[in-house]
Amino acid sequence: xxxxxxxxxxxxxxxxxxxxxxxxxxxxxxxxxxxxxxxxxxxxxxxxxxxxxxxxxxxxxxxxxxxxxxxxxxxxxxxxxxxxxxxxxxxxxxxxxxxxxxxxxxxxxxxxxxxxxxxxxxxxxxxxxxxxxxxxxxxxxxxxxxxxxxxxxxxxxxxxxxxxxxxxxxxxxxxxxxxxxxxxxxxxxxxxxxxxxxxxxxxxxxxxxxxxxxxxxxxxxxxxxxxxxxxxxxxxxxxxxxxxxxxxxxxxxxxxxxxxxxxxxxxxxxxxxxxxxxxxxxxxxxxxxxxxxxxxxxxxxxxxxxxxxxxxxxxxxxxxxxxxxxxxxxxxxxxxxxxxxxxxxxxxxxxxxxxxxxxxxxxxxxxxxxxxxxxxxxxxxxxxx
Amino acid sequence: xxxxxxxxxxxxxxxxxxxxxxxxxxxxxxxxxxxxxxxxxxxxxxxxxxxxxxxxxxxxxxxxxxxxxxxxxxxxxxxxxxxxxxxxxxxxxxxxxxxxxxxxxxxxxxxxxxxxxxxxxxxxxxxxxxxxxxxxxxxxxxxxxxxxxxxxxxxxxxxxxxxxxxxxxxxxxxxxxxxxxxxxxxxxxxxxxxxxxxxxxxxxxxxxxxxxxxxxxxxxxxxxxxxxxxxxxxxxxxxxxxxxxxxxxxxxxxxxxxxxxxxxxxxxxxxxxxxxxxxxxxxxxxxxxxxxxxxxxxxxxxxxxxxxxxxxxxxxxxxxxxxxxxxxxxxxxxxxxxxxxxxxxxxxxxxxxxxxxxxxxxxxxxxxxxxxxxxxxxxxxxxxxxxxxxxxxxxxxxxxxxxxxxxxxxxxxxxxxxxxxxxxxxxxxxxxxxxxxxxxxxxxxxxxxxxxxxxxxxxxxxxxxxxxxxxxxxxxxxxxxxxxxxxxxxxxxxxxxxxxxxxxxxxxxxxxxxxxxxxxxxxxxxxxxxxxxxxxxxxxxxxxxxxxxxxxxxxxxxxxxxxxxxxxxxxxxxxxxxxxxxxxxxxxxxxxxxxxxxxxxxxxxxxxxxxxx
Numbered sequence: 001x002x003x004x005x006x007x008x009x010x011x012x013x014x015x016x017x018x019x020x021x022x023x024x025x026x027x028x029x030x031x032x033x034x035x036x037x038x039x040x041x042x043x044x045x046x047x048x049x050x051x052x053x054x055x056x057x058x059x060x061x062x063x064x065x066x067x068x069x070x071x072x073x074x075x076x077x078x079x080x081x082x083x084x085x086x087x088x089x090x091x092x093x094x095x096x097x098x099x100x101x102x103x104x105x106x107x108x109x110x111x112x113x114x115x116x117x118x119x120x121x122x123x124x125x126x127x128x129x130x131x132x133x134x135x136x137x138x139x140x141x142x143x144x145x146x147x148x149x150x151x152x153x154x155x156x157x158x159x160x161x162x163x164x165x166x167x168x169x170x171x172x173x174x175x176x177x178x179x180x181x182x183x184x185x186x187x188x189x190x191x192x193x194x195x196x197x198x199x200x201x202x203x204x205x206x207x208x209x210x211x212x213x214x215x216x217x218x219x220x221x222x223x224x225x226x227x228x229x230x231x232x233x234x235x236x237x238x239x240x241x242x243x244x245x246x247x248x249x250x251x252x253x254x255x256x257x258x259x260x261x262x263x264x265x266x267x268x269x270x271x272x273x274x275x276x277x278x279x280x281x282x283x284x285x286x287x288x289x290x291x292x293x294x295x296x297x298x299x300x301x302x303x304x305x306x307x308x309x310x311x312x313x314x315x316x317x318x319x320x321x322x323x324x325x326x327x328x329x330x331x332x333x334x335x336x337x338x339x340x341x342x343x344x345x346x347x348x349x350x351x352x353x354x355x356x357x358x359x360x361x362x363x364x365x366x367x368x369x370x371x372x373x374x375x376x377x378x379x380x381x382x383x384x385x
Numbered sequence: 386x387x388x389x390x391x392x393x394x395x396x397x398x399x400x401x402x403x404x405x406x407x408x409x410x411x412x413x414x415x416x417x418x419x420x421x422x423x424x425x426x427x428x429x430x431x432x433x434x435x436x437x438x439x440x441x442x443x444x445x446x447x448x449x450x451x452x453x454x455x456x457x458x459x460x461x462x463x464x465x466x467x468x469x470x471x472x473x474x475x476x477x478x479x480x481x482x483x484x485x486x487x488x489x490x491x492x493x494x495x496x497x498x499x500x501x502x503x504x505x506x507x508x509x510x511x512x513x514x515x516x517x518x519x520x521x522x523x524x525x526x527x528x529x530x531x532x533x534x535x536x537x538x539x540x541x542x543x544x545x546x547x548x549x550x551x552x553x554x555x556x557x558x559x560x561x562x563x564x565x566x567x568x569x570x571x572x573x574x575x576x577x578x579x580x581x582x583x584x585x586x587x588x589x590x591x592x593x594x595x596x597x598x599x600x601x602x603x604x605x606x607x608x609x610x611x612x613x614x615x616x617x618x619x620x621x622x623x624x625x626x627x628x629x630x631x632x633x634x635x636x637x638x639x640x641x642x643x644x645x646x647x648x649x650x651x652x653x654x655x656x657x658x659x660x661x662x663x664x665x666x667x668x669x670x671x672x673x674x675x676x677x678x679x680x681x682x683x684x685x686x687x688x689x690x691x692x693x694x695x696x697x698x699x700x701x702x703x704x705x706x707x708x709x710x711x712x713x714x715x716x717x718x719x720x721x722x723x724x725x726x727x728x729x730x731x732x733x734x735x736x737x738x739x740x741x742x743x744x745x746x747x748x749x750x751x752x753x754x755x756x757x758x759x760x761x762x763x764x765x766x767x768x769x770x771x772x773x774x775x776x777x778x779x780x781x782x783x784x785x786x787x788x789x790x791x792x793x794x795x796x797x798x799x800x801x802x803x804x805x806x807x808x809x810x811x812x813x814x815x816x817x818x819x820x821x822x823x824x825x826x827x828x829x830x831x832x833x834x835x836x837x838x839x840x841x842x843x844x845x846x847x848x849x850x851x852x853x854x855x856x857x858x859x860x861x862x863x864x865x866x867x868x869x870x871x872x873x874x875x876x877x878x879x880x881x882x883x884x885x886x887x888x889x890x891x892x893x894x895x896x897x898x899x900x901x902x903x904x905x906x907x908x909x910x911x912x913x914x915x916x917x918x919x920x921x922x923x924x925x926x927x928x929x930x931x932x933x934x935x936x937x938x939x940x941x942x943x944x945x946x947x948x949x950x951x952x953x954x955x956x957x958x959x960x961x962x963x964x965x966x967x968x969x970x971x972x973x974x975x976x977x978x979x980x981x982x983x984x985x986x987x988x989x990x991x992x993x994x995x996x997x998x
Contacts, residue, residue, distance in 0.1 A: 238794065245744055245795040246752045265744070285835075288780070289787035296788045300741045307745055340780065 056140035061323035267325035625875030
């Protein structure tokens with residue numbers, strides 16, 4: 001690449017000497033165009049090549065944060081019993097709108113990047129589709145979209161209209177298609193693609209996607225479809241949970257760099273509890289049980305920091321895996337606190353929310369500081385794992 | 386070879402080691418290479434030769450010489466041959482290559498001839514300690530160096546003692562007026578953590594449905610023919626007795642207080658008596674085990690790493706919960722709520738550790754270690770939920786119920802699958818399978834308490850328990866031929882639990898079918914407990930074998946030499962070593978076995994993973 005540019009420069013230089021001014025400017029323009037094209041080519045060949053669906057963890061984390069902020073605002077408005085810290089009472093809704101816009105912008109950027117990647121490196125996209133960990137992150141854009149749709153402050157998409165329904169279907173259809181592909185593969189395809197071999201903690205993303213779709217359907221007003229999505233999610237969650245507990249080989253199935261995806265264990269029951277509480281209308285005993293399971297898994301992971309030691313050495317996009325589950329857990333704890341109305345539950349909800357906000361903030365800071373590392377460097381990923 | 390050995394023997398003559406050893410060692414080497422015969426003492430092995438003259442010399446020196454063993458192809462290591470001599474180098478070999486445990490008296494040991502001896506033939510380890518002839522081979526490191534027989538007795542168990550317990554013991558014995566022995570430097574065994582206590586080592590060395598029988602080719606670190614100190618013989622499964630008796634107390638309490646059985650007019654005295662007995666038992670067993678923890682920490686550690694015994698570490702907490710559940714009305718009407726938190730907190734910590742082990746994989750992942758005793762880890766959740774709900778708590782019981790339910794599902798599916806990578810499932814029926822009945826029956830009772838009535842969820846769980854119970858009961862024929870062990874007490878509490886659940890169910894659905902079922906199950910469980918009590922007493926006082934030597938904790942850290950010899954040795958020894966070959970292959974491939982399923986898929990995944998993520 002560089003040599004090419006250099007050669008062009010040399011050619012241009014010679015031509016500058018011989019020709020007159022007009023030709024020179026034209027060649028300079030050509031030169032600039034070639035440079036621009038060169039930069040674009042470099043961009044394509046390095047950034048897009050390394051950009052993978054896992055980057056959507058960022059949008060997932062941010063969308064969940066938006067949801068948390070909205071819920072907190074709602075919670076503080078509802079409970080005026082001064083059980084919460086006064087600072088949180090001052091949380092303005094405009095802040096959540098800003099966050100929503102930020103999340104939307106990030107999502108759109110990432111989607112454009114991924115679309116470009118499909119354009120230029122379609123073979124890599126196909127590779128991802130076939131990879132047992134990568135395919136799960138194909139759910140992520142649609143999940144983020146659905147979350148943002150639910151929490152949109154201004155009615156970007158006016159409710160009750162055909163427009164909204166179309167948007168919703170457009171978002172849910174890919175989830176359904178991916179579901180059919182993945183789950184069908186689990187129990188139909190034998191030999192190399194057996195669930196016992198391909199199961200990994202990231203597969204829980206498909207289950208979470210079902211639960212989010214269930215919640216979104218209820219938001220749209222279709223309770224039967226919501227129940228349908230929930231049933232699919234729960235059935236496959238059962239299978240996946242057992243499989244992961246059974247033969248999760250730890251270091252064999254997931255590389256040490258990807259250990260943060262273990263935190264998805266916490267996300268799935270929390271999302272199940274939230275979906276169920278939406279469907280039944282209240283945080284009943286089933287939701288409580290899911291929430292407690294999620295708390296137990298969270299404590300269990302927190303007690304094992306050595307599990308994540310290797311992956312925390314260098315900043316990578318996998319670190320964003322921590323934000324989403326923590327946020328979901330905080331949301332579920334808020335639901336629980338609303339139901340139980342006990343002081344301890346409220347303080348638990350508060351502490352979890354603050355923790356998730358701090359984590360997301362830290363991750364955002366890290367990402368902005370190290371945008372270079374994440375997006376623009378070429379060969380680092382290969383050398384690390 | 387021989388010249389070097391002779392020089393070696395000369396060198397050893399000059400050392401402070403008694404000549405006994407040097408003479409033997411040189412002869413030993415010759416015996417190795419030439420396959421010469423042995424003395425009359427070892428003619429059992431069938432080797433003829435001119436060893437006799439040479440052997441007689443050392444025997445004049447000391448009474449303690451035993452026959453030298455020259456291993457023969459057909460003699461298994463545990464044959465009837467008499468004791469073999471252990472010459473000086475070998476324990477050093479062992480410790481360097483086989484058993485890393487440091488013996489207290491490691492004197493100068495010539496290194497030169499080791500290689501030759503070590504790899505030539507499978508040499509069963511021997512002791513110098515005079516014992517009954519025909520006793521199985523044993524290895525005991527410290528003995529080789531300590532010429533004094535009396536002191537050997539204590540030294541053998543040193544490796545299992547807690548480091549500072551020695552000073553405690555000395556003080557105690559001083560207190561009691563016993564003469565204090567000169568303190569040898571005692572180095573308790575300090576295995577490197579991963580090395581000695583890997584789960585694979587337990588599987589390789591032990592067999593049997595409770596993983597407590599030593600495989601034939603394995604050796605125990607402690608002498609098998611002597612009775613070990615009582616504390617060393619006291620396994621954690623003794624807490625099973627507490628479980629069995631305290632669940633009986635709950636049964637009789639339920640019988641006395643439930644409405645559908647009122648016609649029997651069972652007096653609450655039965656509950657009081659049983660409860661007092663169980664309190665006494667719990668206190669006694671706890672004290673003894675605490676003593677074991679203080680004095681023999683290494684043994685406790687090894688029990689903790691044993692894939693089956695680890696589940697019994699939940700048993701003390703479950704027993705305490707049972708005590709709280711079976712508390713008679715006369716003692717206290719209402720137990721304080723904080724008691725529940727106090728009881729459940731250590732339980733929570735323990736289960737965080739154990740379940741986390743299951744989840745994060747590695748060598749203790751569930752697909753490998755799942756066995757019916759794991760039910761003990763899960764049932765405690767339900768018992769805690771039941772106790773909390775009967776105390777009136779709301780959220781805490783639901784928490785433990787949820788956690789228990791999730792992990793029970795995983796365990797249930799895993800056990801039903803009988804995965805090929807699972808090494809601990811007993812191949813035939815064994816009383817341990819009754820533990821299957823425990824979780825659903827207690828879960829049904831807990832759910833009924835949480836919900837307030839015996840609703841559908843509780844009934845579903847109850848019917849599952851009933852089904853499992855009957856499917857095991859009709860196979861009663863197959864529960865035969867098993868050695869009695871203390872752990873059997875732990876298997877009685879599921880039967881009692883099923884009886885209690887049936888009584889509660891009959892309260893809800895009172896008709897003659899449910900009542901007769903309740904009475905029948907109660908009778909069965911009481912009968913079983915009584916017969917078990919009789920058997921226990923029999924073993925305790927008549928056979929005096931209630932606490933046999935706990936082989937499961939005395940496995941050596943590395944497999945015996947024979948399993949690790951070079952493959953070409955097999956060529957020399959043909960037939961007998963098929964077992965050794967199996968052992969060798971098993972040891973080598975144990976790690977590979979688990980990853981075989983992924984082997985075909987692994988490499989490309991790793992590559993693409995590195996590229997993409």
